[in-house]
Amino acid sequence: MFNFRGLLKYLLLGMFIIYLLLPMALIIIGSFGKKWFGTPFPEGVTLEWFQEVFSNVMFTRALWMSLFIAAMTVAMNLLIGIPAVYAIYMSHSKMLQRFFDSVIILPIAVPPLVMGMGLIQAYNWPSFSLVGTWQILLAAHCVFTLPFMIKPIMANLHLIEWEKLNEAAESLGAGAWFKTRQVLLPNLFPGIIAGALMTFAISLGEFQLAVLLSGSLTQTYPVALYQAFYFSTGFACSATSVLLVAAVLSLWGLTLLMKFMGIKREELGM
Template identity: 40%
Template sequence: MPEFLKPRRLLVAGQLVLTLVLVAFMVVPVVMSVMAGLTVNYFRGVSSGLTLKWLEQVWAMYQDSVWLSLEIALATLAITLAIGVPAAYALARSNTRWARFVEELLVLPIALPGLATALALLSVYGGWSAFRSSMWFIVAGHVVFTLPFMVRSVAAVCAGTDLRTMEEGAASLGASFTQRFLTIVLPNARPGIVAGALAVLTLSIGEFNLTWMLHTPDTKTLPVGLADAYASMRLEVGSAYTILFLLMTLPLLIAMQWLGVDPAGAQSERAAAKRQRALSQSGSPGQQTLTQPVETAR
């Protein structure tokens, strides 16, 4: 039997072909949408010429939605950092059943449809007109939706690091809880914090279902504007809006890959190998981390 007909090689070739087909199935529509936003007439194709006028039109009409989406995403990130990092640290340090119960409750909003979460918020807080008509109502919904990603990302990193031993060593040298948290916990949890932050920003900018229920005409975000553009305008305008949306989200996705993290907060093998090489060159992690509290205590 020829070499290329061996079962193992055929299996590898089949997997490669299937992967390329699936990639093409997902990528081709995106490419076509981008081309539609850059052509003068989509139905005539590239032969009609390329133009940026659709992007200029979208920016003129929806730039307020772009800035609002960024404001909401940054506000959501600030709140999830302030709440999620300490909560993740506490859950990682605790081995009680209550800690696991709280952790499961935090994941509950992910299991519910965004519309159900939005309806719950409307039924409870919809009567507060000032709050209902402000962007903070959407921020509250985004915090409920994205907080589990921050908590799980940071908790996974903290659980995989022997923080207890390092903190006990620092405490024996006189470091206070604040000093231990700032010089031991946060530096060791940084990969999880970065992963959670990128996930929160990406999810907040792209969230539609929950935002569609919570928004008002004055608080229209990027995904809601995208749906309106496709529903009420010509295809080229909606496609140009898609390009604008991709320009905002793709850098965040590329940053996740570059930093070696994924939205769930897991560290990639490449990033772990880099850290291991750095630690082996500069000394053990315990020695590095404990030197900061020692200097502080002195």
């Protein structure tokens, strides 16, 4: 019997995958093309666009700045997020829980454009200004991505039923430092890695805050990438491909880390 519903499901799934992958495929093809103007596909094959990207000081500096900001954002959010989530979880306070829920929806409720304009007004004084520095860009990325770090960690705490583990550890005479190092953090690794992955990916590709707050020496790669489209199609495609490769390598590195720690993808909900 012909299964029309199953065929329709796979057809829609295939169309969705093509919709997602086709732009990336065209970007990669365009990065190797000599000329692409008025034709469905680029003409010729060349590597000169990649050579131009990596020889361009502005783009190499922007790439390192993006990687630095993304890595620092992950580190800062871990330092802030783990103690904050633990305190809220152990407090059993409904008011703190409501505050936690409001922080979770912050990136949706407050657009990056509004957040960036507010930071400019708050930290741009005649005698003192942080606008254009990497410090304010890092602070903005931390605020914007913090919910994506703390939500998986909170979910992980509920999943492992930390209160029971905590009572069991205390009944065996474990101290606070031992519980944190040997019990809490190992059980939180799935949530920490999931939050770190989302935080790093969002920070690496964030554009609106970066274009408002960065300066000429602190531009991130998405800002430089936006400017690349004013040079040439091939140059812009190769610059975009570099960002794609950086994201794939980051994901690959995360996969190796997960295997090293013995964490399965299913534990992260991936």
